[in-house]
Amino acid sequence: MINVDFIIIGQGISGSFLSKYLINAGKKVLVIDNSQPYSASKVASGVLNPVTGRRIVSTWMIDILLPFAFEAYMNFGEELGINLISQKNILDFHPTPKMKLAFDERQPVENKYLRYPESEKQYQQYFNYPFGVGEINPCYLMDLHPMLSGWRKKLVAKNSLFEEEFDVSMLSFSNSQTPVYKDIQAAKIIFCDGTKGFDSPYFNLLPYAKNKGEAVIVEIKGLPRTNIYKHGLSLVPWKEDLWWVGSTYEWDFKDLNPSLVFKEKVEQLLSLWVKLPYKIIDHIAAERPANLERRPFVGFHPKFPNVGILNGMGTKGCSLAPYFAKQLVENMLSNEPINPLADIKRFTKILSR
Ligand SMILES: Cc1cc2nc3c(=O)[nH]c(=O)nc-3n(C[C@H](O)[C@H](O)[C@H](O)COP(=O)(O)OP(=O)(O)OC[C@H]3O[C@@H](n4cnc5c(N)ncnc54)[C@H](O)[C@@H]3O)c2cc1C
Known part of the structure; x- marks a missing residue:
């Protein structure tokens, strides 16, 4: 024994x-x-985003969880001899005028995490964004x-x-x-x-509740890896020139396979939003251990x-x-x-x- x-x-x-x-x-x-x-x-993409949902509210216990997570991943990285966490603020490109309004209304209330970037125009060589951009700051990316x-x-x-x-x-x-x-x-x-x-x-x-999430991995050369970019879906720095694009939150699904519907949604979004050429490399899906x-x-x-x-x-x-x-x-x-x-x-x- x-x-x-x-x-x-x-x-x-x-x-x-x-x-x-x-x-x-x-x-x-x-x-x-x-x-x-x-x-x-x-x-998972490995993002720690302090706000959540369409109403852009602070996530549960975030003022405690965020500094704790920062220390925890720093220490884990030290033990493994690699860096596991970096600050990558989210640039939130508003998909509609209504979403811009929602951000503008929440910003004074959630001003610890919601800000405006220094210059709205500085991303114009990379993206189309007729409805402006907000910033979620600080956000962190973990190298899982x-x-x-x-x-x-x-x-x-x-x-x-x-x-x-x-x-x-x-x-x-x-x-x-x-x-x-x-x-x-x-x-x-x-x-x-x-x-x-x-x-x-x-x-x-x-009371578990199964929740499926998908992501498409794309190659985009020349996009600055300084931030996470969001336009409904998120574009998260992955490895080298690769970006993780996701995700879905499906409560009702038949299987865990990557779906054509999601791939087409990503392609449609990228062609409208991103000005640089992109190439699809992979498509992944998993179930989240969620609960009610x-x-x-x-x-x-x-x-x-x-x-x-x-x-x-x-x-x-x-x-x-x-x-x-x-x-x-x-x-x-x-x-x-x-x-x-x-x-x-x-x-x-x-x-x-
Ligand atoms: C598409 C997607 C994007 C996400 N993005 C984010 C994000 O950006 N930020 C964030 O905070 N969270 C994100 N999540 C959620 C996050 O991934 C989960 O909350 C987290 O990974 C759960 O970790 P876990 O260790 O509890 O479970 P799991 O990751 O499911 O780990 C369970 C482990 O147990 C093993 N296992 C299970 N049963 C057995 C068995 N019988 N015998 C042996 N081994 C077994 C599995 O193989 C697995 O390795 C995302 C999830 C998805 C699907």
Whole structure:
């Protein structure tokens, strides 16, 4: 029998931060991840945008989450010897006069994050924008792929990663409720399994809501990589001359394949908006581990005290995952409370069925 302190299922953004914080605290951790190529964390653009929606309101807890995320990605980058975060403010090219009006009305209220660029005209060689441009500042871009692959390499080097499918039917419990998986015994097992959690026998009763997102990867030579550009869809610096264009937020979908409808929408937008030539390179799609409340699922199962969860990050995993991974660790190691709006204690009745 192998003994570890924690088994973590999944190495997306959630499982990466959770395993890092636990290992940094001196705990023996085993991460099991099936290396699925189109997980939410691998398809995401990695943007931390402090405002949200058509009404352009500050996102939940952003004044706490934003500085926390900045530090968290800086530290993660230092540990991996690479830079993982850079400030890339969003230039929001208004698609309609109504959207310009909405921005102008919100700007005085949200003036911490909504601004006007120094010169409205300076982007005219790159874009058409008859209805003007606003700026969302500060915004950050996280380099998720090197973070996930860099951390994976470290886990492998520490013998802390099994690259395989976790088979939940093989999970059992000793008399003292200690989780046992095959020949591994752990003090606790924590599920960071993203959308796979929808089917989990432990957590499937949580109010998950599947949400599909697509992105097209395009090559545009000569577009300054200083910003994220938005015109309904976002144009996010990807690798070298590549740009990530997305996304959709579909609640009702038949499959997770990239769709022709979305590709055509991107082509139509780029031909109207961007003045530089572009070439489509790839088209990707994934499911977000979203939920009806738009709040994360963090904490322990009411009937299985050593079975935990860090999931439900929805559209905001870049900012929510590091913060709530830390809260979960402080809860486990120092008995600190988890934010009640995120703690799955709020579903005790449902999960106790
Ligand atoms: C198109 C798109 C764009 C997005 N853009 C942004 C953005 O700009 N900013 C932002 O903050 N968020 C964004 N998101 C949301 C973000 O991607 C998610 O909130 C976040 O990635 C969730 O991370 P996670 O680690 O909780 O889950 P996941 O990324 O789903 O990770 C779960 C991991 O568990 C593994 N796994 C699952 N089940 C098993 C099993 N049984 N055995 C072994 N391994 C298993 C999976 O392979 C995966 O590696 C976007 C999402 C999409 C789809």
